[in-house]
Amino acid sequence: MTNAEAQNSGITMLDINKNGEISERVTGVGQEDWLDNTLLGAMYPGIKLALVTVPTEILEYAEGAAVSDRLASIEHKGTKYRMVGASGSAKHGKFYFCDALHAPALAERFQRWPEAAITYFGILTSNCKVVIEEQDAWVMVVPDHELGTNDCRYWIRRSLFNKLNLPAGHIYQARLAFGETQAKGLFKIMEDDVADALGVDIIVPESSIKPAMKLPPWSMTTMGLASRVTRGPIVLGVREVSRNLRFESSYTVLQNAPEEVIFTEIVPPARKMIAELTEAWHEGNHRKVVDMIGKRIPECGEQEDTHDEQFQTIEAVLLADGSGEMTRHPYVQNAIKRLIARWAYKLCTGGGLDLPAFTLADDGYLFLREGKVVSGSDWLPRDCAIVTSLESERGLCVRYPVRMAEDLLPMKHVNASKVAEMLVQLQGFSPEAAAWVAETQLCLEGSYSLHSETAKRNGGDFDGDMICVINGDRYPKFVEWRFQLKEHESVEKTKASRLRSPWYNLEFVALKTLGNQIGVITNLMSSALANGREDLVYVLVPELQKEIDGLKHNTRADRSILKGVRDQLQTPEWLGYGKVKSLNELPEDLKETLPSDRIGHCYVALRKDIKEMVGDVMSVGQFAGLLVGHTPTQEMFNECRTMIQVFAAGHGIIREAFERERKACEAAQAKLNAAIKAKDELEVGKLRKEVSKARASLRLAEEKNKHSSSNLHKVVAAWGMGKTAVRKAWCQALHTLVCKTKSEKSTGSIAFHAFPQEMVEAIADRTNGIRTTVAPKQVRGTVVVEGNSLYMLGGGKTYLFSYDEKARAIRK
Secondary structure, eight states: OOHHHHHBBEEEEEEEEETTTTOOOOOSGGGGGBBTTTTHHHTTOOOOEEEEOOOOOOOHHHHHHHHHHHOOOOEEEEEEEEEEEEEEEGGGGGEEEEEEHHHHHHHTTTTTHHHHHHHHHHHHHHHSSEEEEEEEEHHHHHHHHGGOOOTEEEEEEEEHHHGHHHHHHOOOEEEEEEEEEEEEEEEEEHHHHHHHHHHHHHHEGGGGBBSOOOOOOOOOOOOSOOEEEEEEEEEEEEEEEOOHHHHEOOHHHHTOOOOHHHHIIIIHHHHHHHHHHHHHHHTTTTTHHHHHHOOOOOOOOOOOOOHHHHHHHHHHHHHOOOOGGGGGSHHHHHHHHHHHHHHHHHHHTTTTTEEEEEEEEEEOEEEEEEEEEEEEOOOSSSTTEESSSSHHHHEEEEOOOOOOOGGGGGEEEEOOOHHHHHHHHOOOOOOOOHHHIIIISSSSSTEEOOOOOHTTTTTTTSSSOEEEEEEETTOOHHHHHHHHHHOOOOOOOOOOOOOOOOGGGGHHHHHTTTTOOOHHHEEEEHHHHHHHHHHHHHHHHHHHHHTTTHHOOOOOHHHHHHHHHHTTOOOOGGGGGGOOSSSGGSSSSOOOOOOOOOOHHHHHHHHOOOOOOOOOOOOOOGGGGGGGSSSOHHHHHHHHHHHHOOOOOOHHHHHHHHHHHHHHHHHHHHHHHHHTTTTTTHHHHHHHHHHHHHHHHHHHHHHHHHHHHHHHHHHHHHHHHTTSHHHHHHHHHHHHHTTTTTOTTTTOOHHHHHHHHHHHHHHHHHHTTOOOEOOOBSSSEEEEEETTTTEEESSEEEEEEEEETTTTTTEE
């Protein structure tokens, strides 16, 4: 496939309402809207893919029939689409369709098995950092643990890996297509000598193949190993490379800690963090502020004070602001308020734990010694974890979602030298071989390696799961408490039997996947702990596991059990503040805190110390002097005015759609409240259903609002990226017009979306602040304005939409 063909593979976003009517979202700008970096795009040049969203609320019979009928037959802009599968987003009512020409091949690829297509189609559509094709490769499929493989973890020869141009010494989350099947999971690198000895390029365990498909019969290789070997073209994509990360603290972790631990090891350093942030803010130390509440993008090998760091726009603006006045800019202040509110809620309910994070990896090894293949897996003691970036001897391995205290796995940490010693003692390696294996295949950067049976204890396997660690050096009492905990019987992932429906039932199988109760159950667990009812947590654990496994194994939580638990509990007040947008929405005290509510007590102890920091907002026009001296032309002003009109019209459409749903939801709730007050049981039952539907519609509107806003911002960013010459003049023209606006709703954000680097440099120049590099938005090409129409340039010219100046509206 040529690059031009790949770049022309786009994803159409369609919405189906409860009446079966179809509408299209404006897309085509973000990289996620295209198939360039997916297995599907490489395998099927020219394929037309649509991501279709359906209502997730409870539908009347007629409405359900209208939606089902539409799913069975979609025609849009002259293309007939057929459903071919879904991914993890199926629970949110999102399903993949492709053009009728390619649909039969994809149906066969998933064995015409609806449940498999709904579960695993996402393997083909996952966006990857890099995708390569090989026309002639040998792939060996082996039982799990053969040749050092493990649950969803495979091997790739080094010479093939080198074609990916990725750094060595890590573990890699990948997607693989070969023959008539596909695989997912992590891979490690095997040296060419062992690959040559086995006569293969890739070794894949059966567990990686999704779904298990027809392969050549088992045969014995020259090495005496049972395997299936295929030869032919492959497509390989790498999604992630392991690296050392930091996870945010969460109340789902902290709520399992004893109150003594919370008030001796968690609250004191959290108070110190509050004091540090307050002091940094008032001193104008925005570097410290960004480090504490921002989201800096880490780069390999970067130095703390270099100018090569990449920041999100708002963090870069804070650093550039040497005067402190930019914190009163409408756009900047709104963003800062959201950051502070989010940080405050996380700190008050999660305690601000420092949680180093890693890719969960296995202990498999594979190499050639004196002409013989040496391999092994699951040799590591079950209470040990291989991690090289932590000095602590002990820690708790955490994988989200945390179901119960037993999910905080107590682990002993071993480093590279200890791993080498263990390989000599337990596996009989020579010191030289042990040191080589430890360095190249086990002690990989950003990885945390466990025995597979240990990983299963909190539901983990080796397909890219991320874990974090409660460090024993930093939280010794927390870790010691868990090591001494008398455990209940653990709940592990169970492989429930899978249904296999006829292919013509695909649409109906898809609709059965809508919604899940994971969020509901985790909230119930938090309520149970807050109410001092740990016993109910263990009632909920199996139900949560059913929901987690629901898409794969057709399991669902028992709603009657959930209701029975809910009826026994009082919901803690703090649980409702997770989406606040400013600090003043977080009360300084809680109306009622149960004696057993450890998170509530933590919240009350910390929230009163966090004070409002930002001053009053100023108008956009008061920042007019930021950009001067670049002499923009009248043509620049004219085009910038068009973009401002497009931006305003787009946000107007988004706001209006959301407001309609919000008002409808409020009206439905008001009717229900009135019926409850009137004790009209018949009307209450009817109106509860209406409220449920209205809330579901509002949630969908929120999701569409977020997506549409993001896409509009990317359109503006792609337009700005197209201005390769005299960018500061373009930025000045846009900023000048923004500052002259008379609209009270204007925040001046468009200039930051279109020319973030130029805005940051102007702020730094005018206020003597710090210059940094702003991370560019992930867009596929550039946008140009021709008359009143916008077009995308990148592998061709694609029409996006037009602006109707008379109606002040966007027309697709």
